Amino acid sequence: MTLDRRNFIKLLGGASGLALxxxxxxxxxxxxxxxxxxxxxxxxxSARRVVVIGGGYGGTIAAKYLRMLDKxxxxxxxxxxxxxxxxPFSNFYIAGLMPDMKALTIKxxxxxxxxxxxxxxxxxxxxxxxxxxxxxxxxxxxxDRLVVSxxxxxMTDEIEGYDAKTPEIFPHAxxxxxxxxxxxxxxQAMKDGGTVVIGVPLMPFRCPPGPYERACLISSYLKKHKxxxxxxxxxxxxxxxxxxxxxxxxxxxxxxxxxxxxxxQVTKVDTKAKIVVADNFDDYEVAVANVIPPQRAGNIAVAxxxxxxxxxxxxxxxxxxxxxxxxxxxxxxxxxxxxSDGGAMPKSGYSANSQAKVCAINIVALMxxxxxxxxxxxxxxxxxxxxxxxxxxxxxxxxxxxxxxxTASAVSxxxxxIAKIExxxxxxxLKNVMTEMST
Amino acid sequence: xxxKWSRWSLAAxxxxxxxxxxxxxxxxxxxxxxxxxxxxAGCHGTxxxxxxxxxxxxxxxxxxxxxxxxxxxxxxERTSTIMGRLAKGxxxxxxxxxxxxxxxxxxxxxxxxxxxxxxxxxxELQEANCSRCHLxxxxxxxxxxxxxASQWLPYLQMQMDMYLSGARKMxxxxxxxxxxxxxxxxxxxLHFYASxx
Ligand SMILES: Cc1cc2nc3c(=O)[nH]c(=O)nc-3n(C[C@H](O)[C@H](O)[C@H](O)COP(=O)(O)OP(=O)(O)OC[C@H]3O[C@@H](n4cnc5c(N)ncnc54)[C@H](O)[C@@H]3O)c2cc1C
Numbered sequence: 001m002t003l004d005r006r007n008f009i010k011l012l013g014g015a016s017g018l019a020l021x022x023x024x025x026x027x028x029x030x031x032x033x034x035x036x037x038x039x040x041x042x043x044x045x046s047a048r049r050v051v052v053i054g055g056g057y058g059g060t061i062a063a064k065y066l067r068m069l070d071k072x073x074x075x076x077x078x079x080x081x082x083x084x085x086x087x088p089f090s091n092f093y094i095a096g097l098m099p100d101m102k103a104l105t106i107k108x109x110x111x112x113x114x115x116x117x118x119x120x121x122x123x124x125x126x127x128x129x130x131x132x133x134x135x136x137x138x139x140x141x142x143x144d145r146l147v148v149s150x151x152x153x154x155m156t157d158e159i160e161g162y163d164a165k166t167p168e169i170f171p172h173a174x175x176x177x178x179x180x181x182x183x184x185x186x187x188q189a190m191k192d193g194g195t196v197v198i199g200v201p202l203m204p205f206r207c208p209p210g211p212y213e214r215a216c217l218i219s220s221y222l223k224k225h226k227x228x229x230x231x232x233x234x235x236x237x238x239x240x241x242x243x244x245x246x247x248x249x250x251x252x253x254x255x256x257x258x259x260x261x262x263x264x265q266v267t268k269v270d271t272k273a274k275i276v277v278a279d280n281f282d283d284y285e286v287a288v289a290n291v292i293p294p295q296r297a298g299n300i301a302v303a304x305x306x307x308x309x310x311x312x313x314x315x316x317x318x319x320x321x322x323x324x325x326x327x328x329x330x331x332x333x334x335x336x337x338x339x340s341d342g343g344a345m346p347k348s349g350y351s352a353n354s355q356a357k358v359c360a361i362n363i364v365a366l367m368x369x370x371x372x373x374x375x376x377x378x379x380x381x382x383x384x385x386x387x388x389x390x391x392x393x394x395x396x397x398x399x400x401x402x403x404x405x406x407t408a409s410a411v412s413x414x415x416x417x418i419a420k421i422e423x424x425x426x427x428x429x430l431k432n433v434m435t436e437m438s439t
Numbered sequence: 440x441x442x443k444w445s446r447w448s449l450a451a452x453x454x455x456x457x458x459x460x461x462x463x464x465x466x467x468x469x470x471x472x473x474x475x476x477x478x479x480a481g482c483h484g485t486x487x488x489x490x491x492x493x494x495x496x497x498x499x500x501x502x503x504x505x506x507x508x509x510x511x512x513x514x515x516e517r518t519s520t521i522m523g524r525l526a527k528g529x530x531x532x533x534x535x536x537x538x539x540x541x542x543x544x545x546x547x548x549x550x551x552x553x554x555x556x557x558x559x560x561x562x563e564l565q566e567a568n569c570s571r572c573h574l575x576x577x578x579x580x581x582x583x584x585x586x587x588a589s590q591w592l593p594y595l596q597m598q599m600d601m602y603l604s605g606a607r608k609m610x611x612x613x614x615x616x617x618x619x620x621x622x623x624x625x626x627x628x629l630h631f632y633a634s635x636x
Contacts, residue, residue, distance in 0.1 A: 064485075065477065350481050357477035373471050376533070378478040378525065394521055396528025408528025418520045421597075425482075425520060428494040433481050435490035 041139035042118070047074040048367055051134055051143040053124045053300060055079030055108060057086075058149030058333035058352035060437040065360035067115040073367065076118045076143075078136060083107055084437070087207065088349050089430050090176040094184045095217035096225075097387060103430070104176060106438035114439055124150075127304035129326040145363055147321075148306065148314075149332040149352065150298025151175070152206050155312070158294050160268035160277075169271040170289040174206060186288045187218065192226040194287025197276050199266035200235040201294040204313070206334045206347045208242035209393065211235075211292060213383040216247065219255035220387055229287075231258055234278045236265035236294075242346075243383060243393055245414050250385035266291050297335035306331055313337035318399050319372050320362035321355060330363065332356050341403035346395070351379045353433060375399045382426030389419035390426045472540035475533045487540075488547030495594045498547040501580040502538030508585070509534040518606045546578060548636040549589045561631025564624055568616045577632040588635035595629040 052063045055077055063077045086104040093101055112119045122136035127148075133140045154172070156162040173183040187196070196218060200211040215233050222229045240247055240261070251259050264280030269291055276284045276291065296302065296312035306314040306323050314331040315324045318339055323329045333352030338345060345351045354377040362372040379395040391412040398407050412422060476487075479497065483489050487497030497505065511517035513526035529537075565576070577587035587595065601607035602617065609617065617625065 069473075353481045354478045357480075358474070361471075361473055361477070373474045376470055376475045376478065376529075378481065380482065380521065380525070392521055394524045396525060398528075406528075408524060408526075410524040410527070412520070421520055424493050424593075428489075428492050429482050431490050431492065432484045432494055436480055436485050439485070 038135050038140040040133075040141065041136075042076065042120070042141045044142045045074075047072065048144045049074040049076065049142065050145045050147060050363065050367075051076045051078065051141065052147040052149065053078045053134065054149040054151065054298070054333075055081075055084055055119075056149060056151055056333070056352070057349040057433075057437070058356045059147065060084075060108075060111060061353050061356035062147045062149065062330075062332060062360050063117045064111060064115050064436075065357050066363065067117060069360055069364045070368070071116070073364070074118070075115075076120055076141065077108070077112070078120045078122055078124050078134065079108065080121065080123045080137075082121060085176040085180075086349070086430070086434060087174070087176045087210070088433075090173065090180045091210070091214045091217045092384065094173060094180050094187070094214065095221040096184065096188065097217065097221075101176070101180065103434075106434055108438070110439050111437065124300050125303070127300070127306075127326075127329065129304070129329060132328065144328070145367065146329045147332060147356075147359065147363070148298075148301055148304070148329060148335065149356070150300045150335055152295040152297065152334045152347075153299045153302075154293040155296055156293050159266055159291070161271075162269055162291075162293065166269060166271055166291075170269055170276075170286075170291045172292050173290060174210075174292050174295075183288070183290055187221060190226065190229070190287045193228040194226070194230075195285065196222070196229065196231045196288045197284050197286045197290065198231065198233045199276060199278075199289070199291040200233060200237065201292055202236045202265065203241050204344070204347060205292070205295045207349075207381075208346055209247075209381060209383045212240060212242065212247040213385075214290070215259060215261075216250050216255070216383075216385045217387075219251070219259045222258050223255060227258070229258065230260065231255075232260050232262055232284060234262055234264040234266055234276070234280075234284070238263070243391060243411050246385060246391045246411060246416075247383075249414060249416070250389075254386055295334075297331075301331060301335045304329070306335075308337060315339075318375055318402060318404050320366060321359045330359050332359055339403045341400060341405045343395075343404075343406040343409070345377065345397060345404060346379055346381070348379055348381050349433065350381060351377070353436070354378050375404065377404075380429070382422060382429055384423065384426070385416070385419065388423055389416055390423040391416070391419055392422055392426070470530075470533050470536045472536045472543075475529070475536045476540035479537070484547070486544040486547075488544070489549075489591060491549070491551075491591050493591065493593050493597070495590060496547045496549070496586075497541040498544035499580065500541050500586050501582060501584070502535075502542040503583045504580050504585045505538035505541050506531075506534045507583040509537065516608065518601065546586070547589060549591065549633075551592055551633050553592065553630050553634050557627045557630035558634045560624070561627035561629070561634075564620070564628055565631055568620065569628060572613065573632070576635045578635060587632040590633060592629060592633040595633060596626065599625055599629060 052059045063075050092098050122138040126135040171179045171183040173179040264278035267279050268277035308315045314335050315337045316331050321330045332355050334347040358375045365372045377397040382390045382392045384390045393411045396408040483497050489496040512522040572584050580586035602609040
């Protein structure tokens with residue numbers, strides 16, 4: 001795919017030297033970003049320094065484990081927001097099954113204090129790989145190694161009529177927070193008998209089971225509160241891409257009268273007429289539209305020329321997640337493209353968490369001139385199929401010949417015999433993973 | 440006297456055999472304790488100290504108890520929701536490294552809301568019934584006996600239910616002690632262990 005210029009200019013916010021960098025990235029070359037005239041902040045002392053961009057599932061864990069493993073390395077965590085809201089479990093909130101987003105929200109103060117991490121609440125706008133500098137809205141700062149875990153941004157140009165205002169009317173809710181609140185509000189305000197559409201983009205996207213879990217929970221909400229309504233899922237993929245047997249079972253046995261799964265990619269939106277158009281030759285008149293646009297690595301990764309143009313993601317090695325384009329820059333989480341031999345690591349919070357630890361172990365080894373250790377990683381993901389039942393998928397990953405290989409992969413039993421227990425285990429997972437990120 | 444309740448020494452022999460069988464597969468460098476164990480923390484908490492409510496803490500469990508549990512999960516001998524599926528992706532050398540890691544972590548004390556009367560009753564019962572194996576008020580996890588002190592109560596209750604229903608095989612000599620006790624007495628014991636810090 002080609003990266004569009006418009007987005008670049010937007011994200012680069014007008015700084016002219018940087019707009020050039022964006023252009024270079026759009027051509028698929030590593031941009032010659034210069035840290036420019038921004039004032040230097042937090043001047044580096046004699047200690048070695050790792051800067052981490054992004055205080056989400058990957059970044060918090062990388063920062064924490066780096067400090068746990070080697071206190072002599074200074075760690076600066078750059079995050080634009082004061083609070084982080086978790087996407088995992090946000091579908092429960094959207095479907096009205098959580099009073100608020102408290103259980104999904106963490107702050108950074110304890111994490112920073114417990115581990116001596118220096119927080120910098122700022123927007124990272126560019127990376128000067130040659131000078132080893134990150135440019136932020138507060139000024140520029142130097143690093144010895146940089147970890148980038150920015151999550152995703154959207155390729156909205158692939159949908160006709162989609163502009164900056166579209167998500168205010170057709171929320172994607174694929175980044176948790178105000179978008180989740182908006183979708184919830186729209187569902188609650190909708191009259192019984194309305195049509196809700198969920199548009200699923202082509203793979204790869206953040207959280208493959210996420211849209212299907214959302215379909216279950218919204219269906220469950222409609223069944224209970226607005227039983228004359230319909231939920232239509234337009235899936236751009238040829239088939240359900242995750243836990244297919246389990247989700248289709250839930251749809252068929254619980255939500256038959258509400259839910260319909262339809263093949264089709266959303267190609268056009270009209271927020272005024274409230275119409276969603278799909279490439280299956282159908283137009284859908286909607287009361288609520290949850291259009292999830294196609295995704296790529298977060299803007300900063302694109303601006304820094306860390307992405308492989310065709311793949312939209314950042315190619316990295318499977319040792320320390322070091323970029324294959326820029327030295328001393330490591331990329332984690334949703335943004336990555338890993339060498340894999342049959343089965344990639346899903347773009348999940350669990351993967352990002354597990355990758356961050358592998359990355360931290362091997363960054364510390366590299367910075368201390370020690371041998372690296374071969375990756376061993378886990379992904380696990382609990383998804384709700386109803387208000388009271390969840391199912392899970394789990395993977396174990398090892399590396400063979402420099403490529404990631406799945407050594408075990410399995411889903412919950414198809415008869416939902418443990419689904420009630422897994423609902424409880426899923427809640428405990430959230431508690432533990434959020435505690436990991438915030439303490 | 441402390442006794443081993445598993446056939447650990449036997450298993451060690453089998454382990455050496457299968458370790459060779461695995462020699463060509465996954466890791467080319469031996470797994471390090473950190474590399475294989477950090478990944479468990481997403482569910483079990485940093486360094487195996489769980490924040491609750493159903494996920495068990497692994498911190499300070501004995502090496503044998505971790506290895507034994509992982510092998511039983513892998514073979515299916517111990518019923519599980521997800522551990523069996525995960526264990527299949529690891530080698531016995533990995534299990535050893537996990538045991539090495541978690542046994543070295545600090546004991547994880549928890550603050551749980553517990554019924555005080557039950558805790559007291561459990562404290563009276565434990566000496567005569569469980570302390571032979573669950574040493575030092577359940578804080579000392581020797582051999583293949585898991586640490587129970589401060590373990591999350593809902594997890595302990597679930598495990599006891601599984602033992603009683605037969606879903607998890609109870610060590611014979613533990614069963615001798617457990618069987619004569621009433622449900623209330625057992626629940627009091629679990630309350631006691633959950634309260635130990
Ligand atoms: C509805 C839904 C449900 C999900 N459910 C699950 C689940 O049950 N289990 C699971 O494992 N995963 C789940 N996921 C996936 C999970 O949310 C992501 O995979 C995970 O968040 C990826 O982590 P990350 O570190 O790559 O990005 P994020 O967690 O998104 O973190 C990125 C952080 O970087 C910050 N940032 C980005 N750019 C900059 C910049 N330039 N300057 C400063 N800060 C910046 C952002 O503000 C953000 O805090 C779900 C996702 C969705 C949408």
